[in-house]
Amino acid sequence: MWDRLWINARLATMTAGSPYGAIEDGAIASLDGKFAWVGPQTGLPGAPADLAREVIDLAGRWVTPGLIDCHTHLVYGGNRAREFELRLEGASYEEIARAGGGIRNTVKATREASEAELLAGALPRLKSLLAEGVTTVEIKSGYGLNLETELKQLRVARSLGADLPVTISTTFLGAHALPPEFEGDSDGYIDAVCAMMPEVAESGLADVVDAFCENIGFSYEQTKRVFQAARDNGLPVKLHADQLSDLEGAKLAADFGALSADHLEYTSDSGARAMAAAGTVAVLLPGAFYFLRETKQPPLEAFREAGVPVAIATDSNPGSSPATSLLLMLNMACTLFRMTPEEALLGVTRHGAKALGLQNSRGTLEVGKAADLCVWEIESPAELAYRIGFNPLVTSVKDGRDLEMG
Numbered sequence: 542m543w544d545r546l547w548i549n550a551r552l553a554t555m556t557a558g559s560p561y562g563a564i565e566d567g568a569i570a571s572l573d574g575k576f577a578w579v580g581p582q583t584g585l586p587g588a589p590a591d592l593a594r595e596v597i598d599l600a601g602r603w604v605t606p607g608l609i610d611c612h613t614h615l616v617y618g619g620n621r622a623r624e625f626e627l628r629l630e631g632a633s634y635e636e637i638a639r640a641g642g643g644i645r646n647t648v649k650a651t652r653e654a655s656e657a658e659l660l661a662g663a664l665p666r667l668k669s670l671l672a673e674g675v676t677t678v679e680i681k682s683g684y685g686l687n688l689e690t691e692l693k694q695l696r697v698a699r700s701l702g703a704d705l706p707v708t709i710s711t712t713f714l715g716a717h718a719l720p721p722e723f724e725g726d727s728d729g730y731i732d733a734v735c736a737m738m739p740e741v742a743e744s745g746l747a748d749v750v751d752a753f754c755e756n757i758g759f760s761y762e763q764t765k766r767v768f769q770a771a772r773d774n775g776l777p778v779k780l781h782a783d784q785l786s787d788l789e790g791a792k793l794a795a796d797f798g799a800l801s802a803d804h805l806e807y808t809s810d811s812g813a814r815a816m817a818a819a820g821t822v823a824v825l826l827p828g829a830f831y832f833l834r835e836t837k838q839p840p841l842e843a844f845r846e847a848g849v850p851v852a853i854a855t856d857s858n859p860g861s862s863p864a865t866s867l868l869l870m871l872n873m874a875c876t877l878f879r880m881t882p883e884e885a886l887l888g889v890t891r892h893g894a895k896a897l898g899l900q901n902s903r904g905t906l907e908v909g910k911a912a913d914l915c916v917w918e919i920e921s922p923a924e925l926a927y928r929i930g931f932n933p934l935v936t937s938v939k940d941g942r943d944l945e946m947g
């Protein structure tokens with residue numbers, strides 16, 4: 542006997558095969574928070590009422606996997622609306638960063654904030670994502686830049702997952718920017734980040750380690766040292782790579798078998814091939830591309846040719862992408878990067894799961910995976926990417942249970 546059975550569903554399973562892995566006239570069942578049966582309704586082994594304790598008739602509505610936002614900086618203090626104004630007066634993102642603003646502004650506000658304040662700030666942002674069907678979110682630290690504040694951010698990220706029905710994947714981003722107390726000594730700060738690694742690993746608060754490999758961030762060699770320390774402490778890696786210039790971040794990420802390399806506007810074709818060989822996911826962040834008014838396109842064609850899985854995320858953060866709508870990112874991925882709606886949806890389901898190392902448990906509608914799903918009032922899955930500022934979510938289900946946010 543299953544717990545729940547959804548019938549008269551159109552399933553976008555997002556498995557390989559037909560567009561969207563679609564099954565028209567489908568049915569899907571859950572037991573103990575996992576999918577127990579997925580297929581055409583005619584294949585059900587009996588009458589629905591005999592098969593499950595609860596039967597839900599979806600009257601032909603579409604069902605997708607629960608959405609996955611695989612790159613966010615959701616926990617931070619303050620905001621950077623003032624820098625938005627400065628950029629509109631002509632300053633560039635890089636100029637603001639070099640003048641000591643940018644990430645450092647948020648670091649100051651994050652250090653000053655209590656854990657309760659950080660939590661209260663992040664909750665409405667997370668709720669906004671969940672209201673559009675997101676069931677898994679990655680959250681990075683990186684606005685503390687000392688052990689105490691980095692762990693504070695990670696604790697808040699973890700506790701969000703206890704407060705709301707959502708899976709949180711946490712990432713230690715100590716190498717995000719140079720803190721003021723290390724001005725002029727970026728190698729010294731990288732030493733400090735490497736020295737934090739055993740305690741970060743020991744705390745169990747970080748699932749993955751990330752770094753910002755960029756002219757205004759850290760060099761190839763410095764990033765490599767962070768990755769080596771992560772490896773020595775048994776933590777997988779991912780990387781902010783090639784966003785504003787090509788420092789061969791994609792290649793470095795691939796060399797370390799990174800789960801993902803993210804941004805990637807300046808990645809070369811050889812970088813894309815290295816990622817394909819390593820199984821590293823390309824995470825594209827159209828919100829940051831849009832908000833910083835970038836013009837250099839990520840090498841989507843090279844990713845397609847090399848067979849690199851491409852994910853899409855909000856990059857939700859106060860400086861380069863103050864976005865809390867993953868559906869809007871689907872639209873932007875299509876309009877700005879020329880992805881297809883199917884590629885975009887794969888980017889927030891199957892490929893988003895892989896970017897977090899969760900491909901065996903989430904990201905598709907398949908037996909054995911966690912019962913995370915969304916029910917949509919749409920005529921076709923392409924509508925999820927087509928609309929702008931409209932939310933057609935009817936219900937989302939997390940580990941088999943209907944989402945209730947309170």
Ligand code: NIG
Pocket residue numbers: 614643644647753781784829856858859860861862
């Ligand atoms: O992903 N690139 C670095 N980190 C963030 C921006 C952080 C910020 O500006 O606060 C990003 O775009």
Ligand code: FE
Pocket residue numbers: 612613614781856858
């Ligand atoms: Fe980011």
